[in-house]
Amino acid sequence: MSNLFKGLMFNITTIIMSLVFLMSSLVHGQSQETVVHVEAIDHAFDVDAPNQLPSGWVTFILSNQMASETHEISLVKLPDGVTHEDYLTDYMIAWETLLREYQDGVLERSGISDRGNEILPAWSDGLRYLNARGLASPGTTAERTVYLEPGEYLLICWLKTEEGIIHIMKGMHWEFTVREDTADSPVPNPESRITLHEKEIEIDWAPVTGKHAFEVELNKNGNGRSYHNNLHLVRLEEETDLNEVNEWMDWYKIGGLKSPSPVEFLGGIEVERVADNAYFSVNITEPGDYAWIVFVSQGQGLYKTFTVD
Structure with a gap:
C-alpha cells in the first residue's frame, strides 16, 4: 500500500470521526456536552474521539475497567512551537x-529544582498542567470537566509501574489539538459544592450511592494561590491508614504513585494553584466507609471521612 494511499485513508478516517463527534454535539439543536471517552489499558489510552477538539468545556471520562493498575488523566498544554x-x-x-538521581540518593529533594533547571528544556516553564490526578482504581471510572483553550495538548498518566517506570514512558499518552472554534457546550452546573479551606474540607452533600457531580471551590492565600489544589475520593477498608495513602501520593518518594495503590481510588481532581474552581463527578456503587483526601506534600494530608448506608 503506497504512502499516498495510507495518508488519504487516514485523512478520510479523521474527517469521519470529526463529523460524528460534531453531530453528537448538535442533537435536537440544543447545547450538548463535548465528551471524550478514554479507556485505560496497561499501558495505553484507547480514546473514542478525534484528535482535534473544539475549544470550550470538555468532559473526559476515564474508564479503568480493562487495566490491572490505577491510572489517571493528566492534561498538559504545550507552549507555542513545542511539539x-x-x-x-x-x-x-x-x-x-x-x-532516578533522587531515588538513588544522588540528589536531595531540596536540589530537584536547581537540577531541573540544568537538564529540563528551556521551554518547560511554559507548560500548563491544567487538570490531573483523577485517580481511578481498576474497575472504576473517573470523570472531570475542564475548559480547554486553543493549542496543542497531551493526555498522560504520571503513575509508575511496579518497577518504577513512569506510565508515560510505557506509551500511556494521547496527543490532540484544540481548535479555535468553540463548542456550544454548557458551563458545568453540578448539584453539590466542596470548598477547600486551609485546614478543612467543607462539603454540601448528602452521601448516598449513585453518580454525583461536584464543583470544588479553592480558597486562596494572600498571594492569590490556593491553599490546596487537589481532592480525591477513596473507599476505606479496616486496615486503611490515610497517612500512608498521603505518603503514597507523593510522586517523588521511591514508592510514590507506584503500583499497586494502597487504597481504592474513585476519582477526583488536581488543578493549577491559580484556579478558582474545578469540576468532577464520581460514582459510588456500594454502601461502605469512604474518605475525601487532600494530598499535602511533605506533610499530613487533609481528610474527611463519611459512611454511605
Whole structure:
C-alpha cells in the first residue's frame, strides 16, 4: 500500500470521526456536552474521539475497567512551537533522570529544582498542567470537566509501574489539538459544592450511592494561590491508614504513585494553584466507609471521612 494511499485513508478516517463527534454535539439543536471517552489499558489510552477538539468545556471520562493498575488523566498544554514529540523525548527523558538521581540518593529533594533547571528544556516553564490526578482504581471510572483553550495538548498518566517506570514512558499518552472554534457546550452546573479551606474540607452533600457531580471551590492565600489544589475520593477498608495513602501520593518518594495503590481510588481532581474552581463527578456503587483526601506534600494530608448506608 503506497504512502499516498495510507495518508488519504487516514485523512478520510479523521474527517469521519470529526463529523460524528460534531453531530453528537448538535442533537435536537440544543447545547450538548463535548465528551471524550478514554479507556485505560496497561499501558495505553484507547480514546473514542478525534484528535482535534473544539475549544470550550470538555468532559473526559476515564474508564479503568480493562487495566490491572490505577491510572489517571493528566492534561498538559504545550507552549507555542513545542511539539508532542519534544515533550515525550527531551522533557520526559530529563524527568526520568531527575527521578532516578533522587531515588538513588544522588540528589536531595531540596536540589530537584536547581537540577531541573540544568537538564529540563528551556521551554518547560511554559507548560500548563491544567487538570490531573483523577485517580481511578481498576474497575472504576473517573470523570472531570475542564475548559480547554486553543493549542496543542497531551493526555498522560504520571503513575509508575511496579518497577518504577513512569506510565508515560510505557506509551500511556494521547496527543490532540484544540481548535479555535468553540463548542456550544454548557458551563458545568453540578448539584453539590466542596470548598477547600486551609485546614478543612467543607462539603454540601448528602452521601448516598449513585453518580454525583461536584464543583470544588479553592480558597486562596494572600498571594492569590490556593491553599490546596487537589481532592480525591477513596473507599476505606479496616486496615486503611490515610497517612500512608498521603505518603503514597507523593510522586517523588521511591514508592510514590507506584503500583499497586494502597487504597481504592474513585476519582477526583488536581488543578493549577491559580484556579478558582474545578469540576468532577464520581460514582459510588456500594454502601461502605469512604474518605475525601487532600494530598499535602511533605506533610499530613487533609481528610474527611463519611459512611454511605
